[in-house]
Amino acid sequence: MIKKNRYWKNKRVLVTGYEGFLGSNLTRTLLNCGADIVGIDIVKNRPKSVLNGLRNKIKCIKGDISDFGLVKSVINKHKPRVIFHLAAEAIVGKSNKDPIKTFKSNIEGTWNILEACRDKKFIEAIVSASSDKAYGIHKVLPYKENASLKGSHPYDASKSCADILCYTYWNTYGVPVCVTRCGNLYGAGDFNFSRIVPDAINCSLKGRQFKIRSDGKFTRDYVYVEDAVNGYMLLAEKMKKLKLYGEAFNFSDENPITVIDVVERIYKLTGRKPSYKILNQAQYEIKHQYLCSGKARKILGWKPEYTLDEGMRKTIEWYEK
Numbered sequence: 189m190i191k192k193n194r195y196w197k198n199k200r201v202l203v204t205g206y207e208g209f210l211g212s213n214l215t216r217t218l219l220n221c222g223a224d225i226v227g228i229d230i231v232k233n234r235p236k237s238v239l240n241g242l243r244n245k246i247k248c249i250k251g252d253i254s255d256f257g258l259v260k261s262v263i264n265k266h267k268p269r270v271i272f273h274l275a276a277e278a279i280v281g282k283s284n285k286d287p288i289k290t291f292k293s294n295i296e297g298t299w300n301i302l303e304a305c306r307d308k309k310f311i312e313a314i315v316s317a318s319s320d321k322a323y324g325i326h327k328v329l330p331y332k333e334n335a336s337l338k339g340s341h342p343y344d345a346s347k348s349c350a351d352i353l354c355y356t357y358w359n360t361y362g363v364p365v366c367v368t369r370c371g372n373l374y375g376a377g378d379f380n381f382s383r384i385v386p387d388a389i390n391c392s393l394k395g396r397q398f399k400i401r402s403d404g405k406f407t408r409d410y411v412y413v414e415d416a417v418n419g420y421m422l423l424a425e426k427m428k429k430l431k432l433y434g435e436a437f438n439f440s441d442e443n444p445i446t447v448i449d450v451v452e453r454i455y456k457l458t459g460r461k462p463s464y465k466i467l468n469q470a471q472y473e474i475k476h477q478y479l480c481s482g483k484a485r486k487i488l489g490w491k492p493e494y495t496l497d498e499g500m501r502k503t504i505e506w507y508e509k
């Protein structure tokens with residue numbers, strides 16, 4: 189549960205991708221903290237969202253962040269003090285199928301936000317969603333923030349590029365931006381059923397067999413969405429005071445587990461016997477990736493409030509409803 193901080197009271201905040209999984213959870217929490225929210229998303233009124241019943245409290249703008257004119261006019265008109273830039277093509281499989289669309293949304297979309305903010309003195313913090321995937325493949329685990337960014341598949345490369353652009357706009361123009369690099373997020377409101385957690389919960393609740401695309405031994409770490417929201421908000425709150433501009437922060441539960449372990453855990457938590465088939469068809473995916481969150485713990489005072497089992501229980505309850 190996020191402590192209400194006066195920092196957010198009546199604060200004008202722009203959330204790009206507010207209709208998405210992370211964006212909707214973040215927007216809901218910001219509303220609870222009293223923020224005045226403008227949201228941009230290419231989709232409007234996503235059904236069954238955690239924002240249902242709350243959209244009348246948000247200025248919802250339907251639009252594409254790769255349209256510089258739109259981004260500029262929204263920022264000029266609404267003058268946000270804080271921007272959470274989350275809009276992106278966030279599904280690896282879709283990025284592989286249509287890399288150009290991904291590069292437009294993820295790279296051009298990010299430079300549009302940064303460029304539109306270049307000379308805006310009213311902006312005090314921009315938090316841009318990078319990803320653990322921005323690192324690409326490294327032999328040294330867990331990944332720390334100083335690891336080089338060398339994504340080498342479309343989604344991963346788009347995140348490496350956008351991440352470098354954020355640093356560039358800080359370093360060259362003083363745009364007040366930080367990036368987050370999260371492990372796999374899970375929780376209420378994720379309707380991307382190609383992702384392991386929603387897919388496995390759906391299969392398990394419906395008594396179906398889950399298909400594991402990889403050999404099941406790939407390792408990842410996970411973050412419950414409320415913990416991620418907390419990390420994003422803490423970073424925005426502390427960025428100016430602690431002079432963190434230009435910095436990157438990892439957020440994860442530092443508890444890497446294999447795909448088979450996640451699936452078995454989900455089936456057990458729903459009271460079912462684990463049932464999965466290993467397809468061994470995963471392409472262009474990093475085999476072992478997990479993050480060190482020591483920097484966020486030390487500098488931001490962040491820590492995950494939910495263990496994987498606690499977070500999964502809450503997530504399953506939400507999908508059941």
Ligand SMILES: NC(=O)c1ccc[n+]([C@@H]2O[C@H](COP(=O)([O-])OP(=O)(O)OC[C@H]3O[C@@H](n4cnc5c(N)ncnc54)[C@H](O)[C@@H]3O)[C@@H](O)[C@H]2O)c1
Pocket residue numbers: 204205206207208209210211228229230231251252253254273274275276277278279292293297317318319320369370371372373374380
């Ligand atoms: N979910 C994860 O595990 C995870 C992990 C690390 C980083 N991230 C990053 O966090 C951010 C949010 O991810 P998510 O899981 O909420 O994804 P999501 O797909 O649920 O949400 C992304 C939102 O962006 C919107 N969008 C996409 N392209 C757009 C465009 N061109 N213009 C305007 N809106 C556009 C989509 O409609 C969607 O609502 C993304 O930047 C993602 O890359 C996610």
